[in-house]
Amino acid sequence: MNVQFYSLGAAEEVTGSKHVLEIEGKSYLIDCGAFQGSRSEADKKNRNFGIAVDRIESAVLTHGHFDHCGLLPLLTKNGYKGNIYATPATRDIASLIMMDSANIQARDAKYLHGQAQKKGGEFNWTPLYTERDAIQATNQTIGVSYNRPINIGDGVELEFYDAGHILGSAFASITIKKGGEELNILATGDLGRKGKPIIRDPSIPKKAPDYIILESTYGDRLHDSTNDAIKKLGDIARRTVEKKGKILIPSFAIERTQELVYYFHLLVDDGTIPEVPIYVDSPMATNATTIFQVHPECYSEEIKKAFIQHHKNPFGFNSLHFTTSVQESKDLNDHAGPLIIISADGMCEAGRIQHHLIHNIQDPNTTIMTVGYMAENTLGRRIRNREKEVKIHGDWFKVNAKVEEINAFSAHADYKEILEWLNALDTSRLKGILLVHGEKKPQSFLKKFLEDNGYPNVEIVKYDKTYNIG
Numbered sequence: 001m002n003v004q005f006y007s008l009g010a011a012e013e014v015t016g017s018k019h020v021l022e023i024e025g026k027s028y029l030i031d032c033g034a035f036q037g038s039r040s041e042a043d044k045k046n047r048n049f050g051i052a053v054d055r056i057e058s059a060v061l062t063h064g065h066f067d068h069c070g071l072l073p074l075l076t077k078n079g080y081k082g083n084i085y086a087t088p089a090t091r092d093i094a095s096l097i098m099m100d101s102a103n104i105q106a107r108d109a110k111y112l113h114g115q116a117q118k119k120g121g122e123f124n125w126t127p128l129y130t131e132r133d134a135i136q137a138t139n140q141t142i143g144v145s146y147n148r149p150i151n152i153g154d155g156v157e158l159e160f161y162d163a164g165h166i167l168g169s170a171f172a173s174i175t176i177k178k179g180g181e182e183l184n185i186l187a188t189g190d191l192g193r194k195g196k197p198i199i200r201d202p203s204i205p206k207k208a209p210d211y212i213i214l215e216s217t218y219g220d221r222l223h224d225s226t227n228d229a230i231k232k233l234g235d236i237a238r239r240t241v242e243k244k245g246k247i248l249i250p251s252f253a254i255e256r257t258q259e260l261v262y263y264f265h266l267l268v269d270d271g272t273i274p275e276v277p278i279y280v281d282s283p284m285a286t287n288a289t290t291i292f293q294v295h296p297e298c299y300s301e302e303i304k305k306a307f308i309q310h311h312k313n314p315f316g317f318n319s320l321h322f323t324t325s326v327q328e329s330k331d332l333n334d335h336a337g338p339l340i341i342i343s344a345d346g347m348c349e350a351g352r353i354q355h356h357l358i359h360n361i362q363d364p365n366t367t368i369m370t371v372g373y374m375a376e377n378t379l380g381r382r383i384r385n386r387e388k389e390v391k392i393h394g395d396w397f398k399v400n401a402k403v404e405e406i407n408a409f410s411a412h413a414d415y416k417e418i419l420e421w422l423n424a425l426d427t428s429r430l431k432g433i434l435l436v437h438g439e440k441k442p443q444s445f446l447k448k449f450l451e452d453n454g455y456p457n458v459e460i461v462k463y464d465k466t467y468n469i470g
């Protein structure tokens with residue numbers, strides 16, 4: 001068999017997931033994510049697509065996060081006419097994320113243009129794509145449910161398995177059949193964790209893979225326990241309520257926000273925290289919550305029970321408000337504390353969270369609670385690193401706010417969870433593991449850890465390197 005693998009994104013870094021399987025001379029794209037980080041660098045990388053679209057036979061999308069789906073509109077804009085395969089929930093979420101990005105890009109272009117004019121500078125940045133391109137990408141996306149194998153090319157079969165990462169997330173199990181031979185490649189997309197509150201645990205695909213394309217975001221970390229994290233969440237909320245401060249939580253609009261809402265629901269329900277106003281200030285998070293409500297096929301048993309047996313809505317309660325208009329969002333600036341604001345983007349690189357930071361980051365009564373991954377060179381990482389001053393929208397702000405970190409809500413497996421998942425797989429045919437989606441340090445740690453635990457052929461995937469796996 002003639003099968004090669006290479007990466008166009010998320011090799012020795014975490015954003016921009018874009019992997020290619022070359023099968024008998026045809027290209028199959030796994031994920032088509034955007035790079036995130038410093039604006040100019042990310043922009044340069046995003047514009048340089050790296051593959052001629054007419055060579056792509058099919059595209060597969062593992063889940064709807066921006067760093068996995070964010071460049072699909074650019075793919076279709078560049079002339080890709082084929083199918084994009086994703087689970088139905090992923091199709092919905094990706095549509096939302098791509099539209100949101102198109103919107104943000106249009107808004108940013110306008111804002112930055114205005115700023116440049118004010119300062120008399122030159123400005124010629126144009127968005128990567130528009131809403132029209134995002135709609136086209138959604139139109140080319142075919143919903144394929146979990147455990148429903150489908151042919152995506154000549155002798156190439158795709159089956160999605162629950163990845164336990166976010167709603168709709170899937171492992172892509174790709175089986176290539178040729179002349180009585182079979183080769184199975186299991187691409188994890190992002191590998192989730194057991195015990196997340198809304199979705200099911202990562203599944204164990206029944207097919208024995210020959211190669212695993214494995215993510216390694218937290219390859220050198222162990223997460224805190226979720227119970228400790230909920231307690232910490234309660235403590236931080238209580239303390240901030242006492243000093244009538246605001247809590248700003250930069251959060252991914254998908255999954256993390258709904259989880260936080262669910263945890264706050266539990267904390268209010270059992271009286272751990274008083275009924276503080278909680279605002280989900282992200283139109284995308286509000287819309288995403290609606291998507292959560294229409295995909296019960298992705299729910300864990302716990303949530304199914306809450307909905308079906310108790311007729312309770314775990315995504316809504318009295319003190320919880322979903323803002324939609326810009327005015328409502330701005331009104332929060334004048335809203336006295338105590339107040340909790342959950343807003344996107346999760347790495348503070350865009351969106352309404354930046355405006356909330358501008359208004360509150362210099363106030364010592366504010367708590368900024370980071371609850372998710374912060375990539376290098378992002379504003380979120382700088383805040384989490386407790387830099388004394390940060391630049392937002394071109395101006396410098398002193399970080400007088402208290403910065404807290406909870407890492408137990410991660411949607412990515414830590415290294416022990418990765419090993420546990422691998423050990424549960426049928427590895428009788430396994431020839432190698434290709435590590436992607438991780439920074440250098442976690443990747444080398446994970447490579448050694450897996451080698452020490454009985455997985456001898458672990459490769460850290462490099463750009464410009466093609467791996468023969470057929």
Ligand SMILES: [Zn+2]
Pocket residue numbers: 063065068165190
């Ligand atoms: Zn993800």
